[in-house]
Amino acid sequence: MEYETIGETLVSAGYFLSLRGFSALDRYLDHRPLPFVWVETDADIPALARLFEGLRFPGVNLADGAIEAGEGSWFFHCIDRDEGPSEAGHPSYELLSLTQDWPSGRFRDPCGLYPLIRKLRDGPACFHPAAGGTPKPEEPWWTGIYPQTGRYRALMDGALILARYESSSRPAIGGLLQNLADLPRDQGPGTEGQRVLLTSLLMSPHPELGLELLKAAGFVEEFWPELALLDDVDHSKEYHPEGNVWNHTLETFRYRKAASRKQPEGDLRLSLGLLLHDAGKPLAASSGSRRFDGHAELGARVARRFLDRLQFDPSLIDDICYLVRNHMLPAALPRLPLARTREILESPLFPTLMELYRCDESSSFKVLDGYYASSAAYRAYLKHRRNPYRNDESGLKRSRP
Secondary structure, eight states: OHHHHHHHHHHEEEEEEEEEHHHHHHHHTTTOOOOOEEESOOOOHHHHHHTTTTOBBOTTTTTTEEEEEETTTEEEEEEEETTTTTTTOOOOOGGGOEEEEETOOEEOOOTOOOOHHHHHHOOOOBBBBBBBOOOOSOOOOSSBBBSOOOOHHHHHHHHHHHHOOOSSSSSSSHHHHHHHHHHHOOOOOOOHHHHHHHHHHHSSSHHHHHHHHHHHTTHHHHHHHHHGGGGGGOOOOOTOTOOOOOHHHHHHHOEEEEOOOHHHHHHHHHHHHHHHHTTTTTEEEETTOOOOOOEHHHHHOOOOHHHHTOOOOOOHHHHHHHHTTTTTHHHHHHOOHHHHHHHHHTTHHHHHHHHHHHHHHHHTOSSSSHOOOOHHHEEEEHHHHHHHHHHHTGGGOOOOO
């Protein structure tokens, strides 16, 4: 079912419908939307089931109901139009209280946060709106957490706020963690909740900030232990001045190019590749001069298990495994014979692999001579492939630019 069709169906049936939380904020800020739409409606579950074939129930900690729409999902929160959200459907942060009426397109700001949200739209928000000035270092720039919110939910929403809207390289993680510690415990996220969170983080401008919060709060170790292991593996400071494998992985996200609004799937594919490209290093042994011998192949196995557990699409998992397994190859491309690399070069994913290589190299503060040499070799291969008189048996002579 198409995006617009869902909204039109509900409104035509006489029901109230509003975008809420991240969906409303992104619409107001003109951010590239996530593949998930969060809405509130006074249609109850039986009404939704009558209107939409394939309605499913992802669990109350995620939404009352959900339906697939194109490349993403709609998550419905059922509310009483007069009474507003129930305790379970209440936003976790005041910042997420913004809604947008579907028929009129008007925004509703029940907490009076318009000055903050406007600042967020016009530029980096680095002030505390209540005080009207610069916050203390331990305070997050956005306003309070609702006390009824469960700890996991507030942590996950806080991580996504950081990833989508924070611009500081040093967000107020310490103060946020202190606030989270006072909240009641709630049920941890299920598989879909984890997948939605990870996807949303990686499709945001600064996933490294959200991931750092999740790690500091113990979430990564509890739910994504494959990623937590990265923090236990040191790097040589000569080759990786940015730090250990965890720090290196987070640093790669800073070098992604701005993603196209029309191709969010490509951005997710690259970002998952960056997240998992060194996942095999905690399992790799040293062999001669190779400290992490075979880590690319080991990493592909780790990536498959991790993504399988979170129930990502099988075709996407295959793509990520290709990226992780081959992420070392671009560096050697100018030196390798065509016969050894043809199958990899022919893959439609090879341009993404080259982009992963660029981010990987940039994160270690290296000059990009190797990347440019590999790019020249790839261009030479594409030119050779277009030659109708080529002799593939003889191979393709590679030369450095």
